[in-house]
Amino acid sequence: MAFVQFDKIGISGLAAAVPANRIDNSTYTEYFSSEEAAQIVEKTGIKFRRFAPEGICASDLCVAAAKTLLDNKKLDKSEVDALIFVSQTPDYRMPATSILLQHKLGFNKNTAAFDVSLGCSGFVYGLMIAYSLVNNGGFRKVLLLDGETRSRVYSPKDRKTAFLFGDGGVAALIERDQDCGTSFFSLGSDGSREDYIKMDAGGYRIPSSIETLKEKVVDEHGNIRSDEHGYMNGTDVFNFVLSEIPSNINGLLSYAGISAEAIDYFLFHQANDYMNSYLIKKMKLPVEKVPQSIRDFGNTSSVSIPLTIVSQLEKELQLPKTLLLSGFGVGMSWASAILPFRNCTIPPLVEL
């Protein structure tokens, strides 16, 4: 397990944007009955989701979040030396979306820009990279953009995934901060579980073809998808989370020498209410210390942790707090971090 720590670096601002287009899961019944929808809502805790309208990409949601953040911080753009875009729903296969964002946001040509392709663990991985760059000394400020249009990845005719995913984008500014103490990260990956959450075709291993675009019935329940839709084996994922995540978090706490009681808030990836409720129970955490946004936004992959911070902790973070973040999913990939929040500006959630 990779453990790293950084001194006197923090998130100085965090903004989030979601599409205004709100989907009510209880009436998401084009392919499934109301009874089935109601049952899924009850078990997953996902009542609403936001779907980006046609033509709006993950990067557009990030632009909206970034503009709000830049305005709010009255930031001199020339101080931002790197721009990172975390997503698995980029604008194009090439060039990297981060480079398009450099231009769209009006950053100068001396800005380093690159993409990171990770799912649910992506925001915490992105923070680790941003903290490393700032720690390195040459990068004064780093803008971490993280966006997903996960609603477009899965088949609306596959009940295993049709009701779960939503869209959103965030922007976080990382820089030196003398008030921030030490931040701790632990990161892991397990490619032997690549087929737990996957999209089989459309890359270079199995290129896109007429065959891969054909919808077909994939199981005895009559779920329908193509090879270019994502799929998820829920029981395998649940098993993975139970066996890896509590020990990963406990390992991080012991590496940091911090007790669970000293953490003000635990931010788990918002996959479904059932899994997070179980994690809370298993780890014996007070439920009021674990904010949730799954009810309103569904699973937005890497965006879910920062979206939960912006939508649930905007007021609380006006005072100094210590947060523990834990993202886990597609890969399988996971990352947890203990972060002091000291002077973090959080503008109200933007709707696009």
Place this chain on the structure above:
Amino acid sequence: MVDKFLTQLTETIEITDRTLQLTDELRSLEEWDSLAQLSVIAMIDEEYGIVLDGKVFKSVNTVQELWDAVQSAKSS
């Protein structure tokens, strides 16, 4: 031991009209959907401190096989 397991399993899968027996086949139960499976994984973790391997969990069919998997995971 096994009686307690049968009661726990029955409650977890939300079968209300009878108690499951070792000979019952999980996959032929109407209640055996993916959410019931998650609940069973959680119950076994909570009660027996075991996270059953995904492949093992998928390979079992009868209640007896599930019980055997729990026993063998406990002893290893």
